[in-house]
Amino acid sequence: MYNESLEKALERCKQDHLGLAVMFIDVDHFKFVNDTMGHEAGDKLLKKVSERLLKNVRDGDLVARPGGDEFTILLENIEERLVRNIAQRIIHAFAAPFTINNKEIYTSISIGVSLFPIDGDDKETLNSKADIAMYFAKKSGKNKYQLFNEHGDVLARKLQLEQDFRSAIELNEFYLEYQPCVELKTGTMYCVEALVRWRNPKLGIIPPNEFIPIMEETGWIVNLGTWVLNEACRQNIEWQKLGINVKVAVNVSSMQFEAENFVAGVKQALLEHKMQADFLEIEITESVMQNVEKSTRIIQELKELGVKISIDDFGTGYSSLSLLSSLSIDHVKIDKSFIDGIINNSNIASVVKKMIEMGESLNFDLIAEGIEVEEQADFLIENGCRYGQGYYFSRPVSPDEIKKLFMQMW
The missing domain is CATH 3.20.20.450 (EAL domain)
Incomplete structure (x- = not known):
């Protein structure tokens, strides 16, 4: 559903010359919750993360969970300035703890963002670049967002080198x-x-x-x-x-x-x-x-x-x-x-x-x-x-x- 929605949104934005953003979000330290409190607690945390994400985007924005502890957000008809505001608002929202099984749990998120048309004009490219940006947001200290277009070529090359080294x-x-x-x-x-x-x-x-x-x-x-x-x-x-x-x-x-x-x-x-x-x-x-x-x-x-x-x-x-x-x-x-x-x-x-x-x-x-x-x-x-x-x-x-x-x- 997410990918179908992204394709349709791209068609509309191309036709109307509007901006679009893709956010990839990773829940930091989720594995620790799963390992120490069990999968049931992990599932409860994911539901609460979903609720908190929905509260901090606009009506009509799409929030999806492709799997594990990763979420995607599709922001249609939007400019970069507002994308940054939303990303920062989401990060601030995660400063407050979650209550799971009567225990307070603190977690943060790492957000990677790709923008149409700056970073690409098809769903594969936008998803890939948002994923790369998220990876480096996480690597550079977590609890932050990273736009691909800020250091896109550097990020992509760095990731390529990390992947290539494994067999070099x-x-x-x-x-x-x-x-x-x-x-x-x-x-x-x-x-x-x-x-x-x-x-x-x-x-x-x-x-x-x-x-x-x-x-x-x-x-x-x-x-x-x-x-x-x-x-x-x-x-x-x-x-x-x-x-x-x-x-x-x-x-x-x-x-x-x-x-x-x-x-x-x-x-x-x-x-x-x-x-x-x-x-x-x-x-x-x-x-x-x-x-x-x-x-x-x-x-x-x-x-x-x-x-x-x-x-x-x-x-x-x-x-x-x-x-x-x-x-x-x-x-x-x-x-x-x-x-x-x-x-x-x-x-x-x-x-x-x-x-x-x-x-x-x-x-x-x-x-x-x-x-x-x-x-x-x-x-x-x-x-x-x-x-x-x-x-x-x-x-x-x-x-x-x-x-x-x-x-x-x-």
């Missing part, structure tokens, strides 16, 4: 590039940093700064991190067979680092690929320092395996050099944002000098990230920074290119 590892869509880290005075390759890339068959190359945050939001970053670790170890052994003995550094997200089986996974990767632990360096961000006790324990376990540890993006997060001095850290990477300013900003140059001095006094080796010009490299060498990486030396390249660079640098 099995389909070999991910691959690694490697950026050399060099000894600044000699220019010889000290280490290579493994950087994950995604070649999506439909969307092409997806930038890491687009897909990594999505992976972190969904928790898939742990699966991806496990694949990166194993692939980097496999590739390192291939290089060693050719006489290229160079460490590989693998970035680890805080979610992966704090997972219960992380250290066991590192140990398993080393055993599986028959790789010596001192050829592996784990790069963690300062954010893991929020839980110092747990991080200290994990770092100690990794050090017992023989793995090297570095802190990435230093200066942008939560830790201090004095805090890091109590941990078994091998390297601290100075964030690119500092390196960018060392030539033209005397204040930043002074800060970097102090970082290098403190690193020396605390027995850290510092690695400067994002070196792009000779003047930056010269400044760092003059002030005692031992290692660096950046486009001045090499962009991230394929494993075959690393072979060529290694031969050149040695």
